[in-house]
Amino acid sequence: MVKAVYPGSFDPVTKGHLDIIERASKVFDRLIVAVLENPRKNALFSMEERVKMLEETTSSYGNVDVDYYQGLLVEYAENNSLAIIVKGLRAISDFEFEFQMALINKKLNRNVDTMFMMTDYKYSFISSSLVKEVASYGGDISELVPPQVYEIIINKIENLK
Numbered sequence: 567m568v569k570a571v572y573p574g575s576f577d578p579v580t581k582g583h584l585d586i587i588e589r590a591s592k593v594f595d596r597l598i599v600a601v602l603e604n605p606r607k608n609a610l611f612s613m614e615e616r617v618k619m620l621e622e623t624t625s626s627y628g629n630v631d632v633d634y635y636q637g638l639l640v641e642y643a644e645n646n647s648l649a650i651i652v653k654g655l656r657a658i659s660d661f662e663f664e665f666q667m668a669l670i671n672k673k674l675n676r677n678v679d680t681m682f683m684m685t686d687y688k689y690s691f692i693s694s695s696l697v698k699e700v701a702s703y704g705g706d707i708s709e710l711v712p713p714q715v716y717e718i719i720i721n722k723i724e725n726l727k
């Protein structure tokens with residue numbers, strides 16, 4: 567059985583993430599979507615909120631589980647016998663940093679490999695940061711995020727005002 571981990575901060579999950587989850591779930595026998603902290607970003611949603619949103623959007627996939635971890639990704643992968651990290655690439659601009667991350671993760675644990683999937687062109691411009699920015703100015707994010715989490719995101723942003 568080939569198991570993989572799709573890690574991210576998912577703050578919040580977008581249609582771009584979901585596209586990768588759907589396609590990776592067809593490639594691997596089991597896919598763990600793992601919410602991790604990105605120390606370079608301040609999260610809007612708590613870990614619990616991010617996990618819940620992912621659970622709601624992935625519940626129809628029989629071989630996808632959602633989990634979270636506070637620590638190194640390779641540590642999580644090792645603890646859970648996951649030899650493959652799946653990452654989505656949207657554009658060349660993602661490549662340099664993702665390449666660096668793949669190499670540091672390989673350096674930290676030689677048993678773990680990173681595999682990249684190109685995001686569908688329809689979602690290549692979507693990022694969680696842009697979703698939050700558009701929503702904070704009252705822009706329409708309905709086509710950027712899964713319908714199950716649309717209200718949750720709008721309410722969160724409204725409550726901050």
Ligand code: PNS
Binds near residue numbers: 639640667670
């Ligand atoms: O969705 P993101 O914000 O691009 O995801 C980045 C994430 C959370 C996968 C990355 O920051 C991460 O792996 N965080 C856990 C700590 C870690 O292992 N860092 C890499 C080695 S320094």
